[in-house]
Amino acid sequence: MDPTKIVRRKSIISDSKTSHVHSHTIKTPIGEQPKVGVPKYTRLSVDGPIECDLHGFQLLNSPLFNKGSAFTLEERDAFGLTGLLPPVVNTLDEQVERAYSQLHYLKTPLARNDFCTSMRLQNKVLYYELVRRHIRELLPIVYTPTEGDAIAAYSNRFRKPEGCFLDITDPDSIDERLAAFGEAKDIDYIVVSDGEGILGIGDQGVGGVRITIAKAALMTLCAGIHPGRIMSVVLDVGTNNERLLKDELYMGNRFKRVRGAEYDEFVDKFIQAVKKRFPSAVLHFEDFGVTTARPILERYRNELPCFNDDIQGTGAVVMASMTAALRLSGRELLDSEILIYGAGSAGLGVADQVVSHMVIHGSSIENARTRIHCMDRQGLILDNMQDSTSPAQLSYADSADEWEGVNTRSLVEVIKKIKPTVLVGCSTQASAFNEEVIKEMYKHNAKPIIFPLSNPTRLHECTPEDALKWTDYNALIATGSPFEPVNGYVISENNNCFTFPGIGLGAVLSRATKISRSMISAAVDELAAGSPAIKHSKAGLLAPLEVIDETSAKVATAVILKALDQGLARVEDEESPEGGKVTVPRDFEGCLKWVKSQMWKPIYRPMIKVEHVDAIHTHQY
Ligand SMILES: NC(=O)c1ccc[n+]([C@@H]2O[C@H](COP(=O)([O-])OP(=O)(O)OC[C@H]3O[C@@H](n4cnc5c(N)ncnc54)[C@H](O)[C@@H]3O)[C@@H](O)[C@H]2O)c1
Ligand SMILES: O=C(O)C[C@H](O)C(=O)O
Numbered sequence: 001m002d003p004t005k006i007v008r009r010k011s012i013i014s015d016s017k018t019s020h021v022h023s024h025t026i027k028t029p030i031g032e033q034p035k036v037g038v039p040k041y042t043r044l045s046v047d048g049p050i051e052c053d054l055h056g057f058q059l060l061n062s063p064l065f066n067k068g069s070a071f072t073l074e075e076r077d078a079f080g081l082t083g084l085l086p087p088v089v090n091t092l093d094e095q096v097e098r099a100y101s102q103l104h105y106l107k108t109p110l111a112r113n114d115f116c117t118s119m120r121l122q123n124k125v126l127y128y129e130l131v132r133r134h135i136r137e138l139l140p141i142v143y144t145p146t147e148g149d150a151i152a153a154y155s156n157r158f159r160k161p162e163g164c165f166l167d168i169t170d171p172d173s174i175d176e177r178l179a180a181f182g183e184a185k186d187i188d189y190i191v192v193s194d195g196e197g198i199l200g201i202g203d204q205g206v207g208g209v210r211i212t213i214a215k216a217a218l219m220t221l222c223a224g225i226h227p228g229r230i231m232s233v234v235l236d237v238g239t240n241n242e243r244l245l246k247d248e249l250y251m252g253n254r255f256k257r258v259r260g261a262e263y264d265e266f267v268d269k270f271i272q273a274v275k276k277r278f279p280s281a282v283l284h285f286e287d288f289g290v291t292t293a294r295p296i297l298e299r300y301r302n303e304l305p306c307f308n309d310d311i312q313g314t315g316a317v318v319m320a321s322m323t324a325a326l327r328l329s330g331r332e333l334l335d336s337e338i339l340i341y342g343a344g345s346a347g348l349g350v351a352d353q354v355v356s357h358m359v360i361h362g363s364s365i366e367n368a369r370t371r372i373h374c375m376d377r378q379g380l381i382l383d384n385m386q387d388s389t390s391p392a393q394l395s396y397a398d399s400a401d402e403w404e405g406v407n408t409r410s411l412v413e414v415i416k417k418i419k420p421t422v423l424v425g426c427s428t429q430a431s432a433f434n435e436e437v438i439k440e441m442y443k444h445n446a447k448p449i450i451f452p453l454s455n456p457t458r459l460h461e462c463t464p465e466d467a468l469k470w471t472d473y474n475a476l477i478a479t480g481s482p483f484e485p486v487n488g489y490v491i492s493e494n495n496n497c498f499t500f501p502g503i504g505l506g507a508v509l510s511r512a513t514k515i516s517r518s519m520i521s522a523a524v525d526e527l528a529a530g531s532p533a534i535k536h537s538k539a540g541l542l543a544p545l546e547v548i549d550e551t552s553a554k555v556a557t558a559v560i561l562k563a564l565d566q567g568l569a570r571v572e573d574e575e576s577p578e579g580g581k582v583t584v585p586r587d588f589e590g591c592l593k594w595v596k597s598q599m600w601k602p603i604y605r606p607m608i609k610v611e612h613v614d615a616i617h618t619h620q621y
């Protein structure tokens with residue numbers, strides 16, 4: 001960059017004594033702020049230079065702005081960094097290479113996870129570029145499955161806080177705690193958990209904050225949500241995890257989970273505070289417990305743009321893989337029988353999504369429901385189990401009369417009678433799909449569709465290798481965690497990371513008033529349409545991780561077009577950052593191009609020193 005430019009701009013700003021003067025045009029994407037009035041994050045524009053009033057150590061310690069050894073000589077001069085850095089100026093490529101080789105000195109996945117966490121807290125651009133370039137290798141480090149171990153060890157490995165901590169003993173402070181992250185137009189996306197149902201490892205108390213951080217990081221990595229406009233929140237309502245309650249280092253509230261009215265009021269206060277403080281933010285619920293996830297979603301789904309990732313994100317990715325697998329096996333969705341093993345948040349989310357999809361494709365709700373069969377701890381869910389099952393489970397109950405004399409606790413016996421086309425595992429029961437089970441599926445299907453989804457890896461109901469071996473390599477498999485290919489068959493990860501980023505981005509960019517079932521179905525169809533297995537049977541049911549940003553952009557486009565179609569989008573009521581109203585192209589390709597132009601990318605942008613930017617300096621800086 002031409003150093004004189006910096007000086008000139010600097011003098012313009014300091015002469016005017018205001019932060020609102022721009023001597024250049026910064027193109028701000030929709031996720032960021034208009035120039036005047038709410039200047040907050042304008043300096044983080046995607047295309048233009050960043051205005052920054054930080055200096056010296058303050059700047060080096062601000063992960064959103066820090067470039068480390070990549071600060072140019074002119075920037076070092078302007079920002080008081082010259083004596084704080086060795087003389088060589090590195091490129092981002094060189095930094096990524098160095099970081100990647102440092103990572104490889106570390107031998108365990110958890111040590112690598114720690115390294116990546118530090119990197120995220122030091123330099124966001126470098127972190128996201130490092131993970132993006134090595135996504136297949138590093139996603140399992142920063143996300144499922146390693147993140148599960150990091151969560152379980154949260155209080156022991158803790159170094160630096162990330163996220164927002166809301167405490168049930170102090171409900172009146174919710175707004176004050178959220179305020180540290182900004183005001184109305186500062187936040188696009190919030191991930192929240194109460195830590196009760198983390199992956200398949202259950203109650204992790206305050207450590208659940210890390211799943212919200214991991215999911216938020218994926219929103220940036222896979223969907224280009226600006227890393228400074230996203231928030232991770234944990235609701236600390238206690239924990240029932242005895243190990244944590246006894247652990248001297250445990251950092252959360254050391255009492256049993258608060259339940260009932262007090263819990264509901266706390267959640268409600270949080271929701272109302274979000275609606276007031278961040279009215280355009282999309283809220284993502286993650287890893288709530290099996291008894292709270294669904295009621296919370298039902299209570300708020302029409303009140304603000306929100307979705308539950310375990311229910312809807314999982315339902316959507318499974319439905320998309322199922323669509324692709326059915327096509328490969330020559331079966332029709334409406335003629336299929338689906339057996340869901342483990343009818344908790346994820347299992348019932350899958351069931352709901354299948355019903356919703358069947359209805360969209362011409363079935364009645366009643367007929368669709370009879371095609372779905374659920375098993376849980378008590379065996380097959382039957383209509384005489386009112387006392388032991390939830391209303392949501394009961395809506396998929398089979399008739400007890402028809403099952404008289406059959407051992408409905410035995411998965412094999414249930415498969416014998418139903419002859420399901422698809423078997424989905426969300427039970428957290430490792431090895432539940434044993435050889436007998438898989439072979440029984442194979443008896444009834446030339447290409448059985450088998451999705452063991454329980455995370456982390458060790459809890460999968462079967463391994464892809466076994467399922468393929470036991471079916472002479474005919475099973476169509478997708479898993480919950482990453483697996484290596486088996487005999488040339490790519491194993492798709494049926495993880496909700498293929499859906500929540502695109503659904504979330506679509507809801508953010510359309511400024512959706514709510515996230516409707518049709519918006520989620522549009523995401524499913526788009527994801528299924530991109531299945532590589534349709535062209536090559538060994539290629540995997542979902543598009544590969546390497547193109548996940550492209551996949552998310554397409555999913556977001558489908559979601560936006562549906563939101564506009566249903567009158568649920570507010571984006572065209574808004575002022576565009578360049579002035580005038582925003583107009584979203586209605587054709588898919590045009591809209592996709594617009595979506596991509598809004599996505600944040602991990603590149604270094606030139607930085608301009610200004611005296612003062614009227615923006616809050618949250619921890620995120
Ligand atoms: N791949 C993905 O994207 C994805 C998404 C969400 C959840 N998951 C995984 O799915 C699993 C379940 O998650 P969840 O959020 O639904 O949890 P959950 O606790 O809501 O559901 C688990 C269900 O399994 C049932 N179960 C327990 N033991 C059983 C048994 N022996 N037989 C049958 N059912 C049994 C439980 O009663 C419960 O209803 C976890 O391992 C989670 O990591 C994967
Ligand atoms: O976090 C994941 O990897 C997927 C899912 O949300 C889960 O809870 O297992």
Ligand SMILES: [Mn+2]
Pocket residue numbers: 199286287309310
């Ligand atoms: Mn989850």
